[in-house]
Each structure stands twice: as structure tokens, then as C-alpha cells.
Amino acid sequence: MTIVFLTMSAVTVLGAVLAVTLRNLVHCLLALVLFFLGIAGHFFLLRADFLGAAQILIYIGAVAVLILFAIMLTRNITGTEGGRGSLGGAWWLGVGIAAALAGLMCAASRRSGLAEKLPYGATEEGVVKEIGRLLVTDWVVPLEIMAVLLTAALIGAVVIALEEERKR
């Protein structure tokens, strides 16, 4: 439990708490970005440097922008209208369920001993080479399935946009 780990955790938890309690939706999104940064920091702490950089690249560079677009297209320009108070009525129920789920996942991952079973570890030069090697040897089928899925999503987006054009 070093200083760095505590700082990172504090930043992450602060971002998460602000993301669910703030009133303005865009402020919630900024808090979520802070949360993503904290998670990236945790990845760097665990020596998973590729994952940390990918977290910044994908989550902050793309997902946050996507959420901003969604907010902008569904709300008015300020993002403050609509919805009651931010936490809702029985917030203690949500907290309880979340705590129970988190405890369940912690216990399950600790009980299963996944860390000892997997021989893949981070080396001194980082984990990129290992990830690359595994993706094309042991895990090539999930890679190809992901590629097909992404291609399908891309084609679907193009088809939707094309249909809208033709309908006009």
C-alpha cells in the first residue's frame, strides 16, 4: 500500500463518486474521464503499460467523446434539464447491491487463483511483445472473432447511414 497506489485509488474513487453525484451531465462526464485516468494509472502501477496506454487512447480518446455526443444529441445544450435529483430515492439499496457484487467478485477471483494459473506475466521490457505473441498464437480465434465483429459493426453503421440517405 504505497503512497502512489493510495493516491491513484483516491483519484479513481473521487472520479467515480463525482460521476454519479454531480448534477450537470457534462460535469459527470469529466469526472468519468478522471476515473478513466485513475484506472490507467492503476494499470501502469501493475506494469501493464500497454493496457494503460490503450485505456487512455480508447476510453478517453473515443468513449468519452462518444458519451459527449450522446449527451449532446439527446439533451438540450446545457445538459442540466431532465431527470430528478441525481441520486434518486433509495440510493442505499444501490450501494448495498454494488457492495455485495464487488465482494462476490473479489472473493471469486481470489478463490480461483487465476494469478497462479496464468503463466503470462509482465517482463522487464513491458507486456506488449507478450500480448502480441499471445494474440496470434494462443488467442487467435477470439482475435479473429473480434475482427469480424468490428467489421460487422462498421458495415452496419455504413448501411444505416446509407439507408437514411436513400430515404430522403
Place this chain on the structure above:
Amino acid sequence: MSNLLGKGLIDGLVVTAKNFVGSYFDGNRKDRLFTYQYPEERMKLPENSRTFPFLVYDGTPDQLRCTACKICETECPPQCIYIVMERDANGKPLQRPRVFDIDISVCMQCGICAEVCPFNAIKMDCDFERSKHGRFEDLLVHLPELLKSNEYYHQIKSAEATRVDATRKPTKKPAAGTKPEKI
């Protein structure tokens, strides 16, 4: 080879490069590097340019052409001219203004006063460096600042001044406080 891929882009780059290098060797010709180093050098303004009005005098500032007829004051659209005619000791009007004020913060430089003046007394200047430090009293221009000679008029607008001089009949203005003289 005229439609070689990317040729248009490269041609554009070549033109720009030639321009860049050539600009150092062509001397300080104004048609090459047309920057005017204001305020040391100024562009020559065209003849029809106009900014604010001025009063013309022939010879000495005493011989101003204005007779205080107040036509320009009446015709001015934003009413920025204020004229008071000079009167001698008995109250008789002399044909010259005692007070001639133009508020150049109101003046919209339309030139109507110059158009309607029957004596060719008020003409449009092309001096644009009129900034002052104050916003109100400093921008009210009085008679002494408005008077500029006919030679100055010839200097800034020579064709127009020559035309005006050809059509004018010379008159002599009465000095302030004396009886008018007949020619």
C-alpha cells in the same frame, strides 16, 4: 505528364518557393513587397477619397471662402455643423463665420456639405489620422483647425481643385469688423 499524380500540389509548392526566394533578391520595389512602413511612408490616397470636411481659404486664413450661409448646416444629415455668423459692432452680419464647429465623432463623411456649398468653401479632406485622447471635447473641431489653404487643396485633390478654380469668380472677403469692399 501534365496529369501526373500530385503535380498540381507540387507546382503550387514550386511557385511559393520561387516567390519566397525571389522576395529577397528583388529589392525593395513596392510592386514586389508591397508593405508600406507606416508611419514613415504612407500610401498615396486616390483623388476621390474623403474623410472629414475642411474650409478652404485663398491666400491668407482671413480670406476664407465661407460666407456662413448655413446651407451645409441645414443639409448635414446628422447635423454635426454649428455655425454662428460674424456680426460687426452695429449687429450687421458680415459674410463670414465667427463660430464654425464640426463634431467629427458625429460626422459620417457623406460629403453632402461639400456638394451643396454654393461658394466651394467646404471640401472633403483625406486626412485619416484624427485620433485624439478624449472622446468628447477633443473631437469637436473649431474654425482655426478647419481652415486649410487652397494650395493644400490643390495638393490633395489637384484635378478637383483645378476644376473649382476654373469656375470660381474671385471675391475679396471683408476682414472681421470692417465694411465689405466692392471689387
Place this chain on the structure above:
Amino acid sequence: MDAIYQLIHAYCPTMPDLLALVLAILLPIAIVMGVFLTVFALLTWVERKALGRIQNRRGPNRVGPVGLFQPIADGLKLLTKEDIVPDAADKVVHFLAPVLVVVPAFLVLAVVPVARGFVPVDLNIGVLFALAVSTASVLALFMAGWASHNKFSLLGAMRGVAQVVSYEVPMVLAAVVVLMAAGSLSSVTIVEAQRGLGGWFVCKPWGFVGFVIFQLCAMAEVARTPFDLPEAESEIVAGYHTEYSGFKFALFQMGEYVAAITMGGITVTMFLGGYLGPGSDLPKIGWLISACWFFAKFGIIVVINIWARGTWPRVRVDQLLGFAWKLLLPLSLVNIVAMAVWHFSPSKLVGWVASAVLLAVAIVALVRLNAGAAFEKRSYRFTS
């Protein structure tokens, strides 16, 4: 950073460890920021003078000898301007947006090796870190447009976001070619992999195409002409930074310009051989010579940037996005295949010829496919 840590330990062994560590972290940061802020100020002056000469006029020449103090004058002017925030704007987001534009621009400088042994942090994932952090500025663009509470700003911000996001993909794919050749993500390793005569990646066919693609995408990422649609003065008032005045506006300009400089640094590292050059391996003064080489190559990139800015007209937004998705993206994918062909071919000559032919065919095919209808010859009714 490690080198400075060793130096501190060698020269002042009595310094406590924590202080030495803090110094070793802060000193490279201070040096890099100082050097690159000076480079930024000088480059704004160079750009204005060069653009002026291209456009048949002198640049600024009033403030100091040949106008050298113009950047200082600009900075002072923007500092003393009133900071106007629209009443209906989101104060927090309006304040944070310029900050989030400047921070990624400077953060990428941490992995650019300026001279031999002079990279502030030698990350294992250097290039990936650079690309990831430069992507984070897209959020700031959108925040700036949103927080101004102004429909035109929002529109400009959306166009800016579309442009940045579209040009990220060919940029990363063009960088992948270099990673394949160097075998590592660390920027120092990439520079060291370009040793030897003709070892720079730009001298190889796939490297040259990759360099062109990467440079075009870098110009589009930082919204420089000819891709400066989001912030051009004649488009949508001033795009996403309409409602910014005073120092926040200065921060936007600075962030964009420093991002352009940083991307130039990354290009030099990846394609032009970083700090390598004859004489950069000498024992005592090798690091100085390598720094000179780096800045010379960096100067080439700056010249290309300014030259392109002074020459090419602005592209329209649909042409912009079409260029990225329909031309640069397939071309970068073909580039990867060409590099693989070059790498795995039996002999060097076959590899060169095969990859060069593949790239040439791909370029010609893609341009012809994207060309659109040719203009037909005009015929006038009343003139013979």
C-alpha cells in the same frame, strides 16, 4: 532522467536520495519545457516572416530587430486582455478546456529523444504513449465548443472532433509500419534501429509513404492549414474558440502550435532517424552534434509545415473526411502489407521492387477511385 540521477550521485554523493530523485525528475522537465517554449516562440516568428515573404509582404518588423520580439509582444497583449466568459457558459468546463488542450501537447515531449541520451523518460511504450496522449486533446476541443453555449462554437467543435478522430486512424497505422521495422515501441530503440547509411525509415518505399501519411495526418490532427477548418477565421466565426479571449485564447494557440511542434518531433524520431547523423557517436561532443542533427531535421519538418500552409488552400469538410477515410486509411493498410513484403522477401532487391510496385499501384488506384467525375470542357454559348 536516469542519466541525471547518476550525474547527481556522482557529483554530490551527500545529497539525500529523495532530493536527488526530485531533482532528477524536475530538471529534465524544466529543460525540455524551457527549450521547447523558446522554440515555440521563435517558430511563431519564423512562420509569420516566412508566410509574409511567400505572400509578397514583409512579416512583422517593428518590435525589435527584424521583429524578433513579436512573440513577446503578442504574449503580453494577450495576458493583459480582459478575460470574458459568456454568462450562460459552463464555468468549470470553460476554464478546463484550454488547460486540457495544452497539457497533452507538452506531455508528448516526454518521450521525444532530443539528443543522444537526452530523452526525459525512456518509456517502454513511448510511441504508444505519445499517440494516446495526443488523442486526449480531442475531448478538450469538444469541451471548448460545448462550454461556450454557442451553437456556432458547437458546430465548429463537432467538425473539429470529426477531423481529429478521422485522422487518428491513418496516423496510428502509419506509425505501425515503423514499429514493425524497429521491433519495439520505445522511441530510443526506434531511433537506434535507423543506424547506417540509408537506414532512415524515410529512405525505404514503405517508410516514405508512411512519412507522407504520418505528416499529413499530424498536420490534420493539430488543425493546421490546409486542414484548419475548425479554427479558420472565415469559417463559423472562429470555431470552438470563439468565446475565448485573453490568455485562454493564447493557451489554445499555444497548445495547437506546441502540438504541431511535438508531432514534428515524433515524425523526426520515427521516420527521419531522430538524432542520428555523421558525428553523433563521438565520445565527448557526440551529444551536442546529435542535438544539432535533431534540430536540423526538425527544421525540415517545420519548413514543410510552413510551406504547405502558405501554398495549399483549405479543404472542405467533406473533402477532408473523404481524404482520411477513403484514401489515407486504405493506403496505410497497403503500406503495412508492403512493409511485410519487403521484410519477408528472399532478397533485398526483390523486396524493394515488390513493395515499391505494390505501393505505386495502390496509390494510383486509390487516387483514381477517389477522383470523382472529371470536369467537362466548358462550352460558351455566345463566344466562338
